[in-house]
Amino acid sequence: MKNLFIGIDVGGMSIKGGIVTRQGEILAKETVETSVYGKDKRMAQDVAYLIDKLIAKGYKTEDIAAAGIGTPGSVDSKTGYIRYSNNIRLENEPLLPLLEKQYPFPFFLNNDANCAIIGEQLFGAAKGKKDAVIVTLGTGVGTGILIDGKMFEGRGCAGAEAGHMVIKAGGNVCNCGRRGCFETYASASALIKMTKEKMLEDPKSLMHDESNKEGKVSGKTAFRAADRGDESAIQVVNEYIQNIGEGLLNLVNVFRPEVILIGGGISKEQEKLTRPLQEMMDRYSFGAAYNPPVEIKTALLENDAGILGAAGLAIASDGNLSI
């Protein structure tokens, strides 16, 4: 009985996968290391290895209705090729054609942030919403967009890359080739860079203590030191949130969704992020007093967002939902 789905989340360091029910319950999970750096076309093999490991946990290939895969960067969801990713360094990788030869079930491929908004629409914080955006703050900044209930990919699946909107022209170098992209100011990597810079400036900052406790500078360092009243940390946090807000306001003025969800590890800061961002939207969005308000919330799916989003892609496609 074909009532199970596979969701696969491709990242720079690892590939995570899960067996998922139509209701969004994860029955089994696996992770493999990514070996795709360079151009040796091994990603399809990595994914197949992961699928085989998942099925070996006591499932049957015949029970799998469909599999969904989410990857960073530009994908062609029609042909199943990964066109380009600035973060995992793949170009014109024929991922689905290679996989579909090996398995009897259909595969669906999309950008990981596009998968994330589908996951949140089916199982998370965008349930019942028709116009919603997710902004995932990780190594980069991914954006997934729903317009009138449908995933918006841009013409030829080559849009919805709002992490590569410039918000500070001429600013930080982005590995997409431009300077000043939203991603270079609002990603978790950007926060870590800002934190390290401020720690160099202020040797007495509690950020040193926090990073010693954790063993590294992370996206939490500045937030935890700010909780303890450290002025330098508060400056880092405020500036970082302002950066996120600039990008979100741009998205509001272009899409005016019902809700913008904040995803990725940083979203665990919850209302420390969403409260000031909500204030920015309410005050600075275009014609804020006259136009419909936009709600800022954290994404719900957290650690399993990648698997559930990718599985959601397969579930929505299989069920002929309008994506």
Place this chain on the structure above:
Amino acid sequence: MKNLFIGIDVGGMSIKGGIVTRQGEILAKETVETSVYGKDKRMAQDVAYLIDKLIAKGYKTEDIAAAGIGTPGSVDSKTGYIRYSNNIRLENEPLLPLLEKQYPFPFFLNNDANCAIIGEQLFGAAKGKKDAVIVTLGTGVGTGILIDGKMFEGRGCAGAEAGHMVIKAGGNVCNCGRRGCFETYASASALIKMTKEKMLEDPKSLMHDESNKEGKVSGKTAFRAADRGDESAIQVVNEYIQNIGEGLLNLVNVFRPEVILIGGGISKEQEKLTRPLQEMMDRYSFGAAYNPPVEIKTALLENDAGILGAAGLAIASDGNLSI
């Protein structure tokens, strides 16, 4: 026989109107001064006065199938209210309800840049295109967006305001309340400001000569002096085009249209604008080597763009086109 349309283009200084055939021929034109500054609700009267003047040129109310109105800012195209405009200073103006009491034909209202893309789709440079964006460079920067053949207004008609994407966070003050909006760097007003600033810095620049000839500093001053090899003017022009390009690249990375049209008076510079902008898109758009290219062209409708766009709104609505 109801085969004529009225197109009305509301601006900060004047309201222009025309009687237009379904094929886009303008049979008659009129202009009245705008008296809407402040909140005295006289815009409906101004528009009615203009319509009466147009009809008095030898037409019959019965021949008018529908009228379209384009205005700056946020409008509610469903209720016919102007919600908010930062440039004409109107708030919650019930324009269509007031007009529909006075005339037997239906009215359609939309943002002027949204009308412009419909005009170009029906009669101009976006003919046959399904995914197109127009960026009008005038007092402000307006954007009109077609996605899959349909006008994209954002939820509640409150999006598609890409002139209010920030491209230089913390930069020039915008009258929308933010700092660094695309509009403050790429509008004709921004070019004039940049030109004046450079003229103060360089008293020997040929821009002084050009502005003396024209009797004022205009959007042409720097372009004409640059044509004569003036270094300061070349700097202004290059910086201005770079600013436009930053906003266009943002739009490409989000929408990836087939074509972006440049409208407004500055677009008369033709390939002086479009050639360097095309180079920027081909080089810096996200995954440029792998994703579909985007063509940069000037809009075709020029001086009559406002009237034809607004009439186009009425024609498309009347003909049940998908807008």
